[in-house]
Amino acid sequence: MESPFKAEVLKxxxxxxxxxxxxxxFEISTQFGKHGASIAIMGRRxxxxxxxxxxxxxxxxxxxxxxxxxxxxxxxxxVVESTFKHFGSLDILVNAAAGNFLVSAEDLSPNGFRTxxxxxxxxxxxxxxxxxxxxxxxxxxxxxxxxxxxLNISATLHYTASWYQIHVSxxxxxxxxxxxxxxxxxxxxxxxxxxxxxxxxxxDTPGMSKLAPDEINSRSKDYMPLYxxxxxxxxxxxxxxxxxxxxxxxxxxxxxxxxxxxxSRPRH
Ligand code: HXC
Numbered sequence: 502m503e504s505p506f507k508a509e510v511l512k513x514x515x516x517x518x519x520x521x522x523x524x525x526x527f528e529i530s531t532q533f534g535k536h537g538a539s540i541a542i543m544g545r546r547x548x549x550x551x552x553x554x555x556x557x558x559x560x561x562x563x564x565x566x567x568x569x570x571x572x573x574x575x576x577x578x579x580v581v582e583s584t585f586k587h588f589g590s591l592d593i594l595v596n597a598a599a600g601n602f603l604v605s606a607e608d609l610s611p612n613g614f615r616t617x618x619x620x621x622x623x624x625x626x627x628x629x630x631x632x633x634x635x636x637x638x639x640x641x642x643x644x645x646x647x648x649x650x651x652l653n654i655s656a657t658l659h660y661t662a663s664w665y666q667i668h669v670s671x672x673x674x675x676x677x678x679x680x681x682x683x684x685x686x687x688x689x690x691x692x693x694x695x696x697x698x699x700x701x702x703x704x705d706t707p708g709m710s711k712l713a714p715d716e717i718n719s720r721s722k723d724y725m726p727l728y729x730x731x732x733x734x735x736x737x738x739x740x741x742x743x744x745x746x747x748x749x750x751x752x753x754x755x756x757x758x759x760x761x762x763x764x765s766r767p768r769h
Contacts, residue, residue: 534562701759
């Protein structure tokens, strides 16, 4: 689908996207690139990174991949610094890296719980922490236009409760809390806007194929009248809105992009 935004809406911006080589992260990388941004992708798997970067290059997008695990502070620091060295600034950080699997609370080991917390919650904070120096107003590579911006990708499953997702619910709740608290502290002190996006079920993503096998999907459609899948494009458009000047007065918001699904109840 064609973008409703002007092609230069992110012109001159440099975006670092964790988990940017696949799924929702890759669509954000692509759409940011198509709208003028230079893209750095961070991910653990070299093959995935290489494939994603060549796909971006083939669309005329300036892009580079950096291997790294958001669970390691030294990786976060190195990738943020490398992005700055490569492009000369850092304007947008998108935390899209996430880990997930379906498991009952009874069968989930504490280490399994911790692993997802480490990737989603601690990883998001670590990336923000390491990027602060470059994002803050007056930081290296920043002109007089103020601070940069952060987007944290969470979910809607912690608004209620979700079967076999206790670890992810806890982790995404922490991501949303991190978004609001950084928006308060860093918005005030450093002119950095920090917002989140909470996607509903999005088709053609690792999350959907892992978390909602076909049989769950078709059953859901039977009893949830509003049940429909979003597209990765929907999340990327929300990301452009929040990261661009269109969202210049938006700070500390978590934008739900789910077609209203989380509110839905079966018809009587
Ligand atoms: C039960 C599991 C498990 C499973 C791992 N563990 N997979 N427990 N069921 N299927 C437990 C392990 O037993 C271990 O605990 C601990 O978790 C760490 O496992 P490792 O395999 O060592 O972890 P690691 O290799 O680091 O892999 C991390 C991962 C992996 C999260 C398990 O799946 C991953 O990295 N995935 C990233 C890609 C991904 O999932 N993307 C989709 C995100 S979708 P013990 O106790 O045995 O040591 C998404 C959407 C959210 O986030 C919102 C949806 C609505």
